[in-house]
Amino acid sequence: MAGLSLRCGDCGLQLKTVEEAQEHAERTSHSNFVESTEAVLNLVCSTCGKPCRSKTEMDLHTKRTGHLDFVDKTLETAKPIDLEKEVGKDGDGDVGRGDRTEGGNGQLDEMVVPKVDEKLFEELKTMGFSEARATRALHYSKNTSLEDSINWIAEHENDTDIDQMPLVSAKTDSKKPSLTPEEIKIKAQELRERARKKKEEEERRMEREREKERIRMGKELLEAKKSEEANERKRLMFLRQAEKDEEKRAREKIRQKLEEDKAERRRKLGLPPEDPGVIKPSAHPVQEKKSFLPIKPVTKGEQMRDCLRTLKQTHKDDDAKVKKAFQTLLTYIGNIVKNPNEEKFRKIRLTNPSFQDRVGSLKGGVEFLQICGFEKLDGDESIFLARDKVDMSVLNMAGSEINSAISNPFFGIL
Structure with a gap:
């Protein structure tokens, strides 16, 4: 199967075109690129149309915007890479990838199999590993040891390109980066500073999100407390009204009992029932008479x-x-x-x-x-x-x- 992307052997990043590989090499000084049959993801947001090249990028976009629907257009946009095709050969400016990549002077650099430790290579072949798998394991484990190579194979045995021979630029081993040690330190410092600023920006954004969440939770708690207090006031008012109604019924029962007792006394005395329609005359105040009886002693x-x-x-x-x-x-x-x-x-x-x-x-x-x-x-x-x-x-x-x-x-x- 033709290659669909180039993978950076130093950091594992997948790149669509040679131009992207060249830009990545200029930013990071990485120079080991190999052909891969795995296409670069193209997850397009259905809401705003932003393309995301990884699950991580998609998750970050969802956190920032809240957009959840994405369409996978990886297969629609994936293009097979022809590494034999030269730059501008067909006039449309497409760059193919095979065993050569475009150099800085507009010419194509030849892609070759990376050099590995012969002794370790023979030992891996003796253990039953194919040449491509043994070469790939030794190359990515930096030819350190047989154990590291075997561990690398065990960790990457499910990779789609595990049995493909890795290819690197022919100038990789012979041509070192032209940057001086001072320039390398400066670039490394710039990268660290850029990463620090990005981390600080992300932390500030997360802090703003947390603050918004705290404010929202505070409002919800306040609303719940107000609702609970209102319900408690209604309950107390209902209880007070119930007590008043009960007291009113009790007074009414006492009044009825007094009326019944009064009517019973009139009946026993042989008096006619009292006519409720007759208005009783107001009683004249009785003048208090002084008593000349001796004061009753305290009991x-x-x-x-x-x-x-x-x-x-x-x-x-x-x-x-x-x-x-x-x-x-x-x-x-x-x-x-x-x-x-x-x-x-x-x-x-x-x-x-x-x-x-x-x-x-x-x-x-x-x-x-x-x-x-x-x-x-x-x-x-x-x-x-x-x-x-x-x-x-x-x-x-x-x-x-x-x-x-x-x-x-x-x-x-x-």
Whole structure:
């Protein structure tokens, strides 16, 4: 099969024409070019028409433009290379490629088989490799060693031109680059600088893409947060409305119950049902009459509530301590009610550390017990409830007041 491209033996780049090979050689100082039956890719973008010569170039174009559709026109544009054809022979300016390439003076340079190490070449032939494969392996492995040549063959055994004899310019071995070492260093520095600038440009482009992506993600997160907050507000509004509706229904039920109770009382008293159409006369204000009755004394229940309220308000910042004091008082009262004859339940030592921590140090605690009937003894070191002063009604009232103070969350607040 005729060759469709020229491959650079130094970097592996595929080139369509001799002119491209010459330009590549001038830029890189590479001089080893061989004929290849593999055509140079021609992937044309369906959107903008840009041709791409490799998968990598196609991927970069997709990242820059977002274009995804490409048409493979490799076979349409591929042209077989006639290496025997001279430049301008047919007048159309086409350059063929065979065993000769165009030199810098307009003449064709003869293409020859590259020189290889004879000893290594014979060893490879002895191992069963063809002349073309052995020559190609030794040439591209730089004639370093037999092991490197075999490794090269193993890595490139699937190449389409693996069994084609490599060709290089006849001047390759005899003619070295005309550049001086200083010029070579300058060109190498230029190439490195060009590669560095290209890398920096690519990094800046990627950073811009990343910044755009961060901005887009930030906007999406902000929109999602706003949507979530709006949904939460709607949910709260719905719950508040539901609570209002429930409260309204509850009030309506209470009103209906009051109306039914009122009608039932009128029926029991033998009164006719109340006419809803009759407008009730507004009640005249009743002049308050001064009472000359004696003031009703405060009951023990009210005194107990005052003690418990004082205890709660004095220590309103320590709910746990107040609750523990109430539970302790309830325990004292309960023990006496269950075992009124047991003296140990009717006598409390005021200097007891546990009692002081739970009740004695709290304002209103000892006073509550005194209202229940306890009296101080032994120089105010203890309080005692005599058996004949045990009043079950008073103790039950005390237990009821303590339970009410514990269960009512609003006790002592107002």
